[in-house]
Amino acid sequence: MNYWLFKSEPSCFSIDDLRARNKQISCWDGVRNYQVRNMLRDEIKIGDKAFFYHSSCTPPGVAGIVEVVKNGYPDHTAWDLQSDHFDPGSTPENPRWYMVDVKLVKKFPHFVSLDEIRRQSHLKKMLILRKGNRLSITPVTKEEWQVITEMGK
Numbered sequence: 416m417n418y419w420l421f422k423s424e425p426s427c428f429s430i431d432d433l434r435a436r437n438k439q440i441s442c443w444d445g446v447r448n449y450q451v452r453n454m455l456r457d458e459i460k461i462g463d464k465a466f467f468y469h470s471s472c473t474p475p476g477v478a479g480i481v482e483v484v485k486n487g488y489p490d491h492t493a494w495d496l497q498s499d500h501f502d503p504g505s506t507p508e509n510p511r512w513y514m515v516d517v518k519l520v521k522k523f524p525h526f527v528s529l530d531e532i533r534r535q536s537h538l539k540k541m542l543i544l545r546k547g548n549r550l551s552i553t554p555v556t557k558e559e560w561q562v563i564t565e566m567g568k
């Protein structure tokens with residue numbers, strides 16, 4: 416099992432939106448970065464766990480935990496003319512973008528802000544803290560996972 420951090424803007428899709436979904440499961444769609452696409456297609460697997468991270472908000476931070484319940488498959492929103500994620504270069508025959516399905520494991524009782532993460536010496540190497548990092552999904556080490564999970568209690 417691997418650990419990840421999945422970013423989402425809560426104004427678009429929040430942990431509460433996931434909680435409101437049928438069976439608390441949703442596809443993680445709309446990724447339009449090739450490096451992250453490759454992770455979704457090739458590396459992120461059923462059973463992997465991820466932090467649900469609220470980005471582009473005040474404050475940003477980890478809201479809870481999700482589990483991957485479906486391996487990577489073509490992101491159909493790329494073919495939907497009405498979708499904000501439409502990409503004319505992606506087709507069902509030659510998909511450019513991928514997504515996974517996630518299920519809510521839990522919303523943290525304590526939202527773990529980015530500032531709190533920055534103050535933890537054990538988390539100084541987290542990719543989310545790396546200057547210039549704009550990836551919407553990043554790997555998380557087991558130690559980082561344990562520290563943030565404890566902080567969220």
